[in-house]
Amino acid sequence: MTTPLAGYLLVAALLFAIGLGGALVRRNAILVLIGIELMLNAANLNLIAFWRFGPHPEALTGMMFAIFSIAVAAAEAAVGLGLVIAIYRHTNTAELDKIDRMKG
Amino acid sequence: MNAVFYILAALTLAGGLATVLLKQLVHCALAVTVAFAGLALLFLQLDAQFAGFAQILVYIGAVAILIVFAILLTRGSELPKDGVFSKTWFLGLVIAAAVFAVLGWAVLASVSAVPQQNAVPSVTVRDIGIALVGRYVLPLEIVALLLTAATIGAVIVAMHEKERPR
Amino acid sequence: MIATPEATNPFFVNLDQIFVFLSNWLVGFLPAVLRPVAGVVLGVVAIVCVFPGLFALTTVFERKGLGRIQNRIGPNRVGPYGLFQPVADGIKSLTKEDIVPLRANAVVHFLAPLVLVVTVFMGFAVLPMGRNMVLVDMDAGLLFFFAMGAATELSVFMAGWSSRNKYSLLGAMRAVAQMISYEVVLLLSSVAVVMITGSLSLPKIVAAQNQYTGVFPHWYIFTPWGLAGFLMYAIAATAETNRSPFDLPEGESELVAGYHTEYSGFKFALFFLGEYLAMFSISGLGTTLFLGGWSAPFSFLVWVPSWFWFFGKVMLSIFVFIWMRGTLPRLRQDQLMNFAWKFVLPFTLLNLLVTALWRFMGEGWARWMVCTVILVAAYVVMGRVEMRSEHFGRRSYRYAE
Numbered sequence: 001m002t003t004p005l006a007g008y009l010l011v012a013a014l015l016f017a018i019g020l021g022g023a024l025v026r027r028n029a030i031l032v033l034i035g036i037e038l039m040l041n042a043a044n045l046n047l048i049a050f051w052r053f054g055p056h057p058e059a060l061t062g063m064m065f066a067i068f069s070i071a072v073a074a075a076e077a078a079v080g081l082g083l084v085i086a087i088y089r090h091t092n093t094a095e096l097d098k099i100d101r102m103k104g
Numbered sequence: 105m106n107a108v109f110y111i112l113a114a115l116t117l118a119g120g121l122a123t124v125l126l127k128q129l130v131h132c133a134l135a136v137t138v139a140f141a142g143l144a145l146l147f148l149q150l151d152a153q154f155a156g157f158a159q160i161l162v163y164i165g166a167v168a169i170l171i172v173f174a175i176l177l178t179r180g181s182e183l184p185k186d187g188v189f190s191k192t193w194f195l196g197l198v199i200a201a202a203v204f205a206v207l208g209w210a211v212l213a214s215v216s217a218v219p220q221q222n223a224v225p226s227v228t229v230r231d232i233g234i235a236l237v238g239r240y241v242l243p244l245e246i247v248a249l250l251l252t253a254a255t256i257g258a259v260i261v262a263m264h265e266k267e268r269p270r
Numbered sequence: 271m272i273a274t275p276e277a278t279n280p281f282f283v284n285l286d287q288i289f290v291f292l293s294n295w296l297v298g299f300l301p302a303v304l305r306p307v308a309g310v311v312l313g314v315v316a317i318v319c320v321f322p323g324l325f326a327l328t329t330v331f332e333r334k335g336l337g338r339i340q341n342r343i344g345p346n347r348v349g350p351y352g353l354f355q356p357v358a359d360g361i362k363s364l365t366k367e368d369i370v371p372l373r374a375n376a377v378v379h380f381l382a383p384l385v386l387v388v389t390v391f392m393g394f395a396v397l398p399m400g401r402n403m404v405l406v407d408m409d410a411g412l413l414f415f416f417a418m419g420a421a422t423e424l425s426v427f428m429a430g431w432s433s434r435n436k437y438s439l440l441g442a443m444r445a446v447a448q449m450i451s452y453e454v455v456l457l458l459s460s461v462a463v464v465m466i467t468g469s470l471s472l473p474k475i476v477a478a479q480n481q482y483t484g485v486f487p488h489w490y491i492f493t494p495w496g497l498a499g500f501l502m503y504a505i506a507a508t509a510e511t512n513r514s515p516f517d518l519p520e521g522e523s524e525l526v527a528g529y530h531t532e533y534s535g536f537k538f539a540l541f542f543l544g545e546y547l548a549m550f551s552i553s554g555l556g557t558t559l560f561l562g563g564w565s566a567p568f569s570f571l572v573w574v575p576s577w578f579w580f581f582g583k584v585m586l587s588i589f590v591f592i593w594m595r596g597t598l599p600r601l602r603q604d605q606l607m608n609f610a611w612k613f614v615l616p617f618t619l620l621n622l623l624v625t626a627l628w629r630f631m632g633e634g635w636a637r638w639m640v641c642t643v644i645l646v647a648a649y650v651v652m653g654r655v656e657m658r659s660e661h662f663g664r665r666s667y668r669y670a671e
Contacts, residue, residue, distance in 0.1 A: 003215055004109070005215075007109060007113070008146070008150070010208060010211055011113045011116065011117065011146075013208050013211060014204060014208075015117060015143075016203070016204070016207065017201065017204030018117070018121055018124055018200070019120065020199070020200045020203055021124055021196060021197060021200030021201075022120075022124035024193075024195070024196025024200060025124070025192075025196040025200075026124070026188060026189060026190065027187075027189065027190045028129060028188065030129065030171060030174050031123075031124075031129065033171075034123060034132065034133070035123075037136070037167065038123065038136065038139065044147075044155075048150050048152045051152065051225075052150040052151060052152065052225065057225030057227065058225060058227065058231075060227065060231065060232065063152055063154070063155055063227070064235060064240050064243070066147075067155055067232075068240075068244075068247055070155070070158055070159060070162050070163070071162070071247045072247065072250065073162075073163075074163075074166055075253075075254035075255075076254075077170055077171070078254050078255070078258040079257050079258050079261065081171065081173075081174040081258075082258035082259075082261040083261055084174055084178060085174055085261075085262050094178040096190070097190055130431055131378075134378065134424075134428065137424060153409060154410050154413065157410055157413040158417075160417035160420065161413065161417045161420050164417075164420055164424060165416075165417070165419075165420020165421065165453070166420070166450070168424055169424065169427070169446055169450060172427055172446075176439075176443070229409050229410050229470050
């Protein structure tokens with residue numbers, strides 16, 4: 001690890017991989033959503049790290065991007081979990097491999 | 105690179121790993137909260153005070169609570185009989201590892217090319233506010249629209265399908 | 271604002287700053303490298319000592335006050351006038367057996383009270399408790415306070431879920447739903463103050479209110495939007511701290527004791543402490559935002575030490591909390607939610623618009639008229655509309671079949 005920036009980027013990459021792994025290997029729809037949240041968070045860490053160590057921190061680009069991304073992620077979580085609850089009410093399960101019918 | 109960074113990184117990654125590996129869904133939700141908190145502390149360590157507090161407020165205060173509510177509403181706190189991992193878990197693991205390998209390689213290979221500025225940026229909340237309603241006002245409005253749409257959408261999706269007569 | 275001769279008197283200036291001087295003097299014994307750290311540690315120690323002490327006093331005060339309201343005497347056995355009752359209670363809770371339910375989730379069950387108390391204590395870090403008496407003057411202090419407040423919700427859920435008790439779980443779900451609903455209001459009513467002050471830093475918000483016209487201070491509560499905002503804030507704060515009349519999460523008649531049903535001994539004491547500390551911190555924030563923080567209520571009283579005013583105002587709001595607890599009956603769950611989303615939240619949003627109007631109409635009496643008229647009209651119209659759907663006829667009962 002040569003520079004601070006590389007350290008943060010590696011942590012973010014690892015977190016992204018963990019989130020991706022979680023989204024791919026778990027069966028529960030909520031856990032998949034959590035995995036996606038982790039991936040978004042890893043991206044935020046990248047944005048903040050680039051803002052901090054980048055050439056123009058006073059332009060605030062990375063920081064703003066991260067703040068907007070936090071807001072969008074909150075909306076995504078609300079709608080995603082609402083969908084999971086709606087599906088659960090319909091099929092009585094939140095396990096993704098049991099929700100395999102196209103017909104309601 | 106200092107000790108604080110290593111501790112926070114370890115905390116965040118441990119939270120993330122626990123989220124993915126734990127069986128009980130509520131434990132997963134609590135573990136992901138640890139990961140969120142670790143990330144917020146990393147933001148603070150990167151001198152992004154506003155983003156760090158916003159992260160705590162939004163993720164721990166709202167998203168984590170939403171997740172636990174969803175878990176309880178879908179009876180997710182009961183362990184499923186046939187395991188928590190999908191049948192294709194190995195494939196998923198390979199893909200995740202491959203993605204990490206590519207990302208890590210990209211980071212390490214481009215270390216020398218990345219610009220490096222170590223001076224602490226002096227950004228106050230006031231600057232952020234002025235930027236939000238100045239240069240970034242259009243994204244702000246779009247986010248406002250998106251949040252309104254998401255609120256209405258989430259309510260409609262999660263509403264009872266049949267209106268019960270009163 | 272130093273106006274009166276007493277205010278420039280060195281004795282009163284010293285009395286005002288006595289804790290600052292004391293802290294600087296104690297820290298001065300250390301080598302220069304350690305001083306910043308030692309200052310913070312000293313501040314933390316002071317907060318950790320003062321507020322639990324205040325908590326002990328408040329429990330006696332509350333029990334005596336409630337006794338008065340309910341026409342009985344209240345605790346009077348331990349010490350003069352029952353003043354040492356909290357000592358007895360403390361010893362009792364420390365020596366009681368710590369019972370953890372067999373099927374409880376031991377780790378989460380153990381962590382929940384700790385998380386609660388720690389996050390509540392963190393909130394005190396940004397409150398200015400007197401002139402120059404703030405532990406960390408953060409640029410985003412208000413945001414920090416709310417971030418910490420948001421973190422307490424999760425500890426309530428942890429306590430309720432890990433106990434494996436349906437009353438605990440139901441209480442926790444009620445508490446979390448209620449806290450989330452009213453937190454929106456809490457935040458939005460504080461935003462009005464931020465709009466006028468132009469800063470999220472709490473010392474700056476107090477400094478903006480520490481001015482006088484004649485003898486009267488520029489507290490935000492003495493403006494139309496400030497009064498409306500303060501009332502909404504007070505409602506939300508009562509709900510946020512699960513105090514009566516919003517104490518459904520621990521409705522004894524339905525839920526035993528809510529999310530801390532399965533806690534005993536010292537852990538229960540921690541929950542109890544956490545609840546009162548949350549009350550102190552939220553009253554402290556309300557004081558800072560709307561009641562002028564540590565500034566004196568009249569310009570001829572500025573010689574009284576600033577910390578006296580802060581703690582006086584906080585204790586006054588605690589008194590109002592106790593008074594409400596002794597007076598108002600508990601709400602029903604649907605009433606609570608309807609009240610939050612259909613009355614308090616729209617009114618707070620309207621108050622934000624009125625605040626913006628106030629900000630841009632400039633000085634003069636016109637803005638007083640316009641803002642007052644809008645707010646009063648909105649209050650009356652919204653109240654009427656809400657009440658119309660309520661039918662206050664004879665109560666009809668439905669029995670289980």
